[in-house]
Amino acid sequence: MATVPIDLTVNGRGRSLQVAPHHTLLDVLRDDLALTGAKECCLVGECGACTVIVDGRTVDSCLMLAVEADGALVTTIEGLAAGGRLTPIQEAFLDEGGVQCGFCIPGQVISAHALLEANPHPTRAEIEEGMAGNLCRCGCYQQIIEAILATVEAAHP
Amino acid sequence: MQPFAYARPTTLAEAFSILQAYGRDARLLAGGTDLIIRLRDGTARPTIVVDVKRIPELRPAIRKEAGRLTISATTVMSEIASDERVRRHFVALAEAAAVVGAVQIRNRATLGGNICNASPAADTAPALLVYGADIVAVGSAGTRRIPITDFFVRSGQTTLQEGELVVAIELPLPSGPTGAVHLRRTRRRGHDLASVTLACLVDANGVTRLAFGSVGPRPVLSVDSSGVLADGAADDDAKAALLEEMFASASPSPGSMRASPEYRSAMLRLLGRRAVGTAVGRLAGG
Numbered sequence: 001m002a003t004v005p006i007d008l009t010v011n012g013r014g015r016s017l018q019v020a021p022h023h024t025l026l027d028v029l030r031d032d033l034a035l036t037g038a039k040e041c042c043l044v045g046e047c048g049a050c051t052v053i054v055d056g057r058t059v060d061s062c063l064m065l066a067v068e069a070d071g072a073l074v075t076t077i078e079g080l081a082a083g084g085r086l087t088p089i090q091e092a093f094l095d096e097g098g099v100q101c102g103f104c105i106p107g108q109v110i111s112a113h114a115l116l117e118a119n120p121h122p123t124r125a126e127i128e129e130g131m132a133g134n135l136c137r138c139g140c141y142q143q144i145i146e147a148i149l150a151t152v153e154a155a156h157p
Numbered sequence: 158m159q160p161f162a163y164a165r166p167t168t169l170a171e172a173f174s175i176l177q178a179y180g181r182d183a184r185l186l187a188g189g190t191d192l193i194i195r196l197r198d199g200t201a202r203p204t205i206v207v208d209v210k211r212i213p214e215l216r217p218a219i220r221k222e223a224g225r226l227t228i229s230a231t232t233v234m235s236e237i238a239s240d241e242r243v244r245r246h247f248v249a250l251a252e253a254a255a256v257v258g259a260v261q262i263r264n265r266a267t268l269g270g271n272i273c274n275a276s277p278a279a280d281t282a283p284a285l286l287v288y289g290a291d292i293v294a295v296g297s298a299g300t301r302r303i304p305i306t307d308f309f310v311r312s313g314q315t316t317l318q319e320g321e322l323v324v325a326i327e328l329p330l331p332s333g334p335t336g337a338v339h340l341r342r343t344r345r346r347g348h349d350l351a352s353v354t355l356a357c358l359v360d361a362n363g364v365t366r367l368a369f370g371s372v373g374p375r376p377v378l379s380v381d382s383s384g385v386l387a388d389g390a391a392d393d394d395a396k397a398a399l400l401e402e403m404f405a406s407a408s409p410s411p412g413s414m415r416a417s418p419e420y421r422s423a424m425l426r427l428l429g430r431r432a433v434g435t436a437v438g439r440l441a442g443g
Binding site: 045063130 | 160162190193196197206208210235258262348
């Protein structure tokens, strides 16, 4: 099947690619761009391990074709720590012990980042709702919520 | 996923010519949150996937016109849930859109996709039913408006004809004050398909419209014009009998993994009572 040319910006860098129409954005990020932070897991949009930001909104990249991202601005977990410095939300995940096995964490951090961009002062209920699309099988939900609350607190003491 | 070709028409005319050329071998792609799962598991095997998200005729997402609010088929749930006009005039629809999947799904899933997928558990369907929405479908023969009560057939099937495309959903603006709510039951909080999904609308004339899904092959509307349900002073037994009548057509499947028919029937009645109470309260509270 013929490939399709697409242009997109990933973590601030312009990329021109030839993609197969049946490859998802997740496939292309991981296999063509070697950005393996976003994880392949449930493949039905329930777990959130593949979460990335497309044009300012979080999406499950396993449920989006790469061709649909033509012209889009994409941010993956690799795009957060500019110059090797962790963002406050990433630091907070470490400080609060939000990370055990780590598999879900790229998606969790991306969702937390997008949540705070959209709503810098979320309540606990808003955090729970905003993070509902990211499962953690280690069960670190409390620590993850505490990390987000701590980030909010530190930004607005 | 099996390979397929991809088309991204920039006009409706172009989309129709592709649909005409490929017939049943073409599948429309809006948000993809249902279709891509089916492409992956092989239950959908199109030759070509037609992405309708970049057709300017399907914008703006939401517009207020004389006597109605028109929501484009490709409008995503997050846009609907946060839109001031939807929240003001059609709060049950805003509430339903706000609980579809989780954030990542709501940022992709479209209103057109939700109804065309025709899941009995579609959360926006009961709200569209109580508000008397029209589905605007365009085909090579022209445009027709399908009352939503005539739209759903059963899971995955609608009364759309081959080659027809849903371009918008129209909601008539209420002529007077109303109170409305969307409620649902899920197995767990956060992110789940509904075991029961229900909307209620009460108007100043005492008419109560209840619509419910996930308790039968398609979402259903039931109307009480007697004024009894909306009457705060009416007898509780009379209301209960009326609700029984209104829910008589519910037939929850015994084969569902989400909930037993007994549980669904019980929750339908519970949510029905709560929804009427909330809608009446909201009507009184303005």
